Amino acid sequence: MFKIIAKEKLTPVIDCLRVEAPALAKKAKAGQFVIIRVDEVGERIPLTLADWDAKEGTITLVAMEVGTSTRKLGLLKAGDVLTNLVGPLGLPSDIEKFGTVVCVGGGVGIAPIHPIARSLRQAGNKVISIIGARNKDLLFWEDKMKKVSDELIVTTDDGSYAAKGLVTEPLKAKLEGGKIDRVIAIGPAVMMKFCSLTTKPFNVPTIVSLNSIMVDGTGMCGCCRISVGGKTKFACVDGPDFDGHQVDWNIAFDRQKVYLKEEKESLDRWESCQCSK
Amino acid sequence: MEEKPKSKINLNRVEMPRQDPKVRAHNYKEVALGYTDDMVKEEASRCIQCPKRMCVSGCPVNVDIPEFIKAVREGDMPEAVRILKSKNALPAICGRVCPQETQCEEVCTLSKKKAPIAIGRIERYVADWDLGNKEKRSPTQLPPPTGKKVAVIGSGPAGLVCAADLAKMGHKVTMYEALHTAGGVLMYGIPEFRLPKKVVQAEVDYVKSLGVDVQLDSVMGKLATVDELLANEFNAVFLGTGAGLPMFLDIPGENLNGVYSANEFLTRVNLMKAYLFPDYDTPIKVGKKVAVIGGGNVAMDSARCALRLGAEEVYIVYRRSRTELPARHEEVENAEEEGIIFKFLTNPKQIIGDDKSWVKSMECYQMELGEPDASGRRRPVIKPGSEFMMDVDVVVVALGTTPNPLIPSTTKGLDITKHGTVVADEQTGKTVKDRVWAGGDVVTGAATVISAMGAGKRAAASIDAFLTK
Numbered sequence: 108m109f110k111i112i113a114k115e116k117l118t119p120v121i122d123c124l125r126v127e128a129p130a131l132a133k134k135a136k137a138g139q140f141v142i143i144r145v146d147e148v149g150e151r152i153p154l155t156l157a158d159w160d161a162k163e164g165t166i167t168l169v170a171m172e173v174g175t176s177t178r179k180l181g182l183l184k185a186g187d188v189l190t191n192l193v194g195p196l197g198l199p200s201d202i203e204k205f206g207t208v209v210c211v212g213g214g215v216g217i218a219p220i221h222p223i224a225r226s227l228r229q230a231g232n233k234v235i236s237i238i239g240a241r242n243k244d245l246l247f248w249e250d251k252m253k254k255v256s257d258e259l260i261v262t263t264d265d266g267s268y269a270a271k272g273l274v275t276e277p278l279k280a281k282l283e284g285g286k287i288d289r290v291i292a293i294g295p296a297v298m299m300k301f302c303s304l305t306t307k308p309f310n311v312p313t314i315v316s317l318n319s320i321m322v323d324g325t326g327m328c329g330c331c332r333i334s335v336g337g338k339t340k341f342a343c344v345d346g347p348d349f350d351g352h353q354v355d356w357n358i359a360f361d362r363q364k365v366y367l368k369e370e371k372e373s374l375d376r377w378e379s380c381q382c383s384k
Numbered sequence: 385m386e387e388k389p390k391s392k393i394n395l396n397r398v399e400m401p402r403q404d405p406k407v408r409a410h411n412y413k414e415v416a417l418g419y420t421d422d423m424v425k426e427e428a429s430r431c432i433q434c435p436k437r438m439c440v441s442g443c444p445v446n447v448d449i450p451e452f453i454k455a456v457r458e459g460d461m462p463e464a465v466r467i468l469k470s471k472n473a474l475p476a477i478c479g480r481v482c483p484q485e486t487q488c489e490e491v492c493t494l495s496k497k498k499a500p501i502a503i504g505r506i507e508r509y510v511a512d513w514d515l516g517n518k519e520k521r522s523p524t525q526l527p528p529p530t531g532k533k534v535a536v537i538g539s540g541p542a543g544l545v546c547a548a549d550l551a552k553m554g555h556k557v558t559m560y561e562a563l564h565t566a567g568g569v570l571m572y573g574i575p576e577f578r579l580p581k582k583v584v585q586a587e588v589d590y591v592k593s594l595g596v597d598v599q600l601d602s603v604m605g606k607l608a609t610v611d612e613l614l615a616n617e618f619n620a621v622f623l624g625t626g627a628g629l630p631m632f633l634d635i636p637g638e639n640l641n642g643v644y645s646a647n648e649f650l651t652r653v654n655l656m657k658a659y660l661f662p663d664y665d666t667p668i669k670v671g672k673k674v675a676v677i678g679g680g681n682v683a684m685d686s687a688r689c690a691l692r693l694g695a696e697e698v699y700i701v702y703r704r705s706r707t708e709l710p711a712r713h714e715e716v717e718n719a720e721e722e723g724i725i726f727k728f729l730t731n732p733k734q735i736i737g738d739d740k741s742w743v744k745s746m747e748c749y750q751m752e753l754g755e756p757d758a759s760g761r762r763r764p765v766i767k768p769g770s771e772f773m774m775d776v777d778v779v780v781v782a783l784g785t786t787p788n789p790l791i792p793s794t795t796k797g798l799d800i801t802k803h804g805t806v807v808a809d810e811q812t813g814k815t816v817k818d819r820v821w822a823g824g825d826v827v828t829g830a831a832t833v834i835s836a837m838g839a840g841k842r843a844a845a846s847i848d849a850f851l852t853k
């Protein structure tokens with residue numbers, strides 16, 4: 108059982124939880140993730156380490172409420188516990204001195220891009236961050252991102268805050284504007300695909316963090332498999348970071364849709380149970 | 385030399401009652417129901433107590449079989465339990481899943497008459513009696529603590545037995561398990577209808593009762609490396625991490641929606657209880673027509689799970705013939721009775737998807753058996769021009785597994801074979817790395833519960849000798 112120390116809503120549908128996990132906090136590295144189960148009947152779901160504090164022995168998770176597990180998570184309060192929490196899983200992001208890097212975070216992807224931007228900056232890179240959300244209400248951590256970036260650009264799809272448009276627009280402008288050595292893009296799969304397409308003509312190495320469906324997260328089931336450069340890879344152990352120019356996006360998209368029907372059934376049922384309570 | 389038939393020998397092996405195939409194909413309750421008191425007495429009394437004790441030599445851990453059978457015949461269950469458990473720590477599990485027909489029962493003297501003693505069934509009866517009469521057990525006397533600490537990584541049969549034995553020798557044991565439930569393949573792989581999870585849980589609870597600290601949700605190599613464990617806290621480490629990495633076929637279409645590794649399929653069903661979806665949150669896709677590729681226990685289990693999940697037709701697609709099937713005979717029989725369709729001498733060429741990337745069919749080759757290969761079995765070869773289509777919507781790949789590289793890749797100084805297994809001494813389980821032992825599937829590659837258990841036991845003895853030296 109893992110105790111929740113603090114919980115806040117970053118947006119109406121995005122929750123931030125600080126959880127007690129001392130051994131894990133000591134080992135956490137930017138780019139890694141954990142798998143949690145909210146309760147005894149719960150699914151195992153992966154969430155990226157958005158932050159951690161080795162001294163305090165805690166980790167921070169940021170989750171968007173999209174289905175049964177994340178909705179259940181949203182109901183938990185400080186003092187409650189997560190039934191299971193395992194990690195750190197996956198390979199850490201490559202952190203080196205590349206030069207100038209652009210970190211793109213879309214939607215809930217702002218949370219996982221944060222520690223990566225911070226580590227890259229600590230490693231001596233010039234960090235330009237671009238964060239975007241559908242609208243103002245869905246935007247969070249602007250201040251935190253500012254602290255770890257040399258330059259921060261904010262976009263909203265509907266223009267309700269900052270620049271109107273998609274994150275790919277300022278990304279393209281930056282690529283045209285000067286030498287960029289590396290791009291890291293984290294967010295919805297479509298966004299990562301379009302960031303990769305944007306950087307391709309400029310030949311800038313582009314890293315994406317794939318969010319395939321997972322079960323164990325240790326390489327044991329193959330559920331998370333994807334195709335990169337024509338080879339099958341397991342996102343949980345070979346990734347989650349991959350070369351965005353090599354990812355077969357069609358397979359990645361298709362495999363995310365395997366359980367659409369069941370996910371809806373599960374959520375409908377959970378919602379009707381919640382109502383009758 | 386032909387033996388003279390002895391008139392007194394009873395060759396009527398007592399059948400074990402099983403659920404009706406038509407009924408059991410739709411439920412998860414245990415298929416084999418176990419002997420009644422009368423049945424076990426009758427079967428035990430068939431044993432002729434041969435002085436040669438062939439059965440004992442056929443048992444990987446040399447259980448004193450004639451002796452425990454004698455105790456059963458005399459109705460002395462506590463004594464039968466004592467004899468059985470002195471060599472086999474997990475009899476309720478082994479009685480259910482050991483391939484007895486290739487071990488003790490194969491070499492049983494009565495096997496020549498095609499009526500070997502049903503040693504496994506008697507074993508199961510004794511073990512279940514023990515589980516049902518726990519209160520009569522005398523509590524295990526633990527020796528005074530030695531002050532030595534051992535980390536056991538993995539909670540499958542190898543880890544469980546190693547941890548239990550070390551605890552009984554007075555060492556402080558911490559057992560680390562990556563998943564949220566202890567038991568290894570016994571929990572996530574072998575289905576409820578073959579090995580009820582409460583039987584496994586009882587064994588895990590017993591190990592805990594010996595003072596073993598079970599740490600779930602702990603992926604070693606990530607949370608801490610073996611070297612860190614050795615440096616910080618532990619005097620020795622045992623690796624019982626199994627062979628959990630699934631193999632795929634490497635044919636076109638393998639990443640289509642609806643293609644599962646057997647590990648994923650079985651983990652969703654057994655560990656995550658997808659058969660109870662939506663009461664449990666984890667879903668599974670079953671499809672109407674399921675093809676399971678492979679011929680081992682894992683393939684049988686996957687096929688029988690698919691059937692129970694509601695598939696209309698379930699095929700086992702196996703590239704050799706019936707005689708080469710590596711699965712336990714009893715499970716092949718069970719599968720057939722339940723209506724699983726066997727496609728022998730068949731091997732997939734590619735999996736074909738529809739416009740939404742879901743499996744819609746599988747193209748296969750017809751095979752024939754050629755020259756024997758390294759394993760001594762005849763090698764299947766493709767019959768030219770034999771391609772044909774199978775209409776299926778889910779494919780489960782059950783081709784075997786290899787060890788997870790997580791520990792090898794994060795531990796300095798282990799000797800790893802090209803198959804990814806850890807090299808360890810057969811007798812002691814000692815690896816080439818100082819203070820590190822290993823046993824079970826991680827050393828042998830995918831094998832059996834009893835061999836993993838035996839390895840855990842031998843390693844515990846060797847670790848104890850090292851710690852008390």
Ligand SMILES: Cc1cc2nc3c(=O)[nH]c(=O)nc-3n(C[C@H](O)[C@H](O)[C@H](O)COP(=O)(O)OP(=O)(O)OC[C@H]3O[C@@H](n4cnc5c(N)ncnc54)[C@H](O)[C@@H]3O)c2cc1C
Pocket residue numbers: 140150151152153154155156169170171172173174175176177178215218219317318319320321322347363364367370371374
């Ligand atoms: C490595 C990794 C890191 C992630 N980090 C974050 C994060 O930091 N914050 C965040 O909000 N989300 C993150 N996700 C996505 C998150 O895991 C899913 O949103 C979550 O599992 C949805 O579960 P649900 O029951 O609420 O919704 P569901 O109704 O089950 O699913 C909604 C959608 O989520 C995806 N999904 C469903 N089950 C899983 C599963 N077991 N594993 C992965 N994806 C699944 C599917 O594409 C599905 O269509 C990450 C995913 C991966 C693989």
Ligand SMILES: Cc1cc2nc3c(=O)[nH]c(=O)nc-3n(C[C@H](O)[C@H](O)[C@H](O)COP(=O)(O)OP(=O)(O)OC[C@H]3O[C@@H](n4cnc5c(N)ncnc54)[C@H](O)[C@@H]3O)c2cc1C
Pocket residue numbers: 481482483537538539540541542543560561562563567568569570573574602603604605624625626627628650681682685712788790791823824825826830831832833834836
């Ligand atoms: C579906 C199926 C059916 C089978 N049927 C039979 C049968 O009928 N009869 C029979 O005799 N055998 C059968 N087997 C084989 C048998 O189950 C195995 O040989 C046996 O379980 C091996 O035991 P083990 O202790 O070596 O490993 P496992 O049982 O594989 O346990 C290893 C454990 O280690 C954990 N682990 C791995 N890496 C780490 C890590 N880095 N950190 C922490 N924990 C880790 C795993 O999560 C797992 O729980 C079957 C196997 C399968 C998959």
Ligand code: SF4
Pocket residue numbers: 430431432433434437438439440449450491492493494500501503
């Ligand atoms: S070989 Fe068979 S008959 Fe002989 S003692 Fe063993 S179980 Fe009994």
Ligand code: FES
Pocket residue numbers: 320321322323324325326327328329330331332341342343344
């Ligand atoms: S989630 Fe099971 S192998 Fe990656």
